[in-house]
Amino acid sequence: MRVTAIHIAPGRRLPVKYVDAVTAEAGKGLVGDRYHGARHRHVTLQAQDDLDLAAADLGLDFQPGQTRRNITVDVGPVPTKPGERLRIGDVELEVVRIAAPCRILDDTIAPGAAAALRRRAGTCFRLLTGGEIRVGDEVVPTSVEKAV
Numbered sequence: 376m377r378v379t380a381i382h383i384a385p386g387r388r389l390p391v392k393y394v395d396a397v398t399a400e401a402g403k404g405l406v407g408d409r410y411h412g413a414r415h416r417h418v419t420l421q422a423q424d425d426l427d428l429a430a431a432d433l434g435l436d437f438q439p440g441q442t443r444r445n446i447t448v449d450v451g452p453v454p455t456k457p458g459e460r461l462r463i464g465d466v467e468l469e470v471v472r473i474a475a476p477c478r479i480l481d482d483t484i485a486p487g488a489a490a491a492l493r494r495r496a497g498t499c500f501r502l503l504t505g506g507e508i509r510v511g512d513e514v515v516p517t518s519v520e521k522a523v
Contacts, residue, residue, distance in 0.1 A: 376448045376514040377512065378446040378447070378448055378450060378508065378509065378510050379390060379423055379447050379448060379449050380510065381397050382439070382440040382444065382447075382508055383405055384408060384443065391440045391443055391483055392438050392497050395510050397508050398505070398506075398507060399502050399505050399506055399507070399508050400505045401502050401504050401505040402501075402503075404416075404418060405417070405418055405445060405508075408445060409519070415471045416471060416499045416501075416511050417468075417499075417500060417501050417502045418445045418447065418468065418499075419444040419445045419474050420444065420445065420447075420453055420501060421442060421444040421446070421447050421474075421495075421496065422447070422448050422449070422450055422451030422452065422453050423449050423450065424449070425453075425495035425497075426439060426447070426492075426495070429495045433484075435484070437484050437485075441480070441483055441484050442476075442480065442484075442497070443477070444495050444496070446463070446508065448512070448514050450465060451483065454470050455473050456471060457470050459468040459516060460503070460516070461500075462487065462514070462515045463514050464508055464509065464512045464513075466505065466508055467504045467517065468502055468503065468505040469501050469503055470499075470500055471498075472498070472499050473496070474497045474498055475496060476488070476489040491523060502505045
């Protein structure tokens with residue numbers, strides 16, 4: 376699994392901007408993004424193969440940035456269980472919850488987009504460590520050792 380796109384938006388309802396790389400700050404989020412400084416929702420991640428299925432259901436192609444998610448990877452599955460972790464470069468992320476599609480997508484993509492993205496809208500993560508995330512970075516699921 377590899378990062379294929381990164382998008383940030385400076386504020387709510389403001390257009391997202393494609394970037395080749397972004398600084399991730401542990402416990403804060405992606406520098407320059409509207410959720411930087413949020414308590415738990417630091418970054419959202421989606422899979423292109425899920426977007427392709429949603430586009431087929433919708434009967435309309437759309438770009439990954441139109442979903443307003445931060446990071447797009449080439450293939451899933453994207454972890455969804457709270458506590459699951461993955462690493463992108465030096466940055467470790469932990470699942471907070473599944474990201475629900477917003478009805479705004481019906482206005483920005485097409486009517487029915489939110490329904491087509493249901494269960495395909497990605498996952499919200501918190502940042503456990505900081506570093507740079509770049510397009511092309513490998514995404515690796517990691518396990519958490521449980522104390523016995």
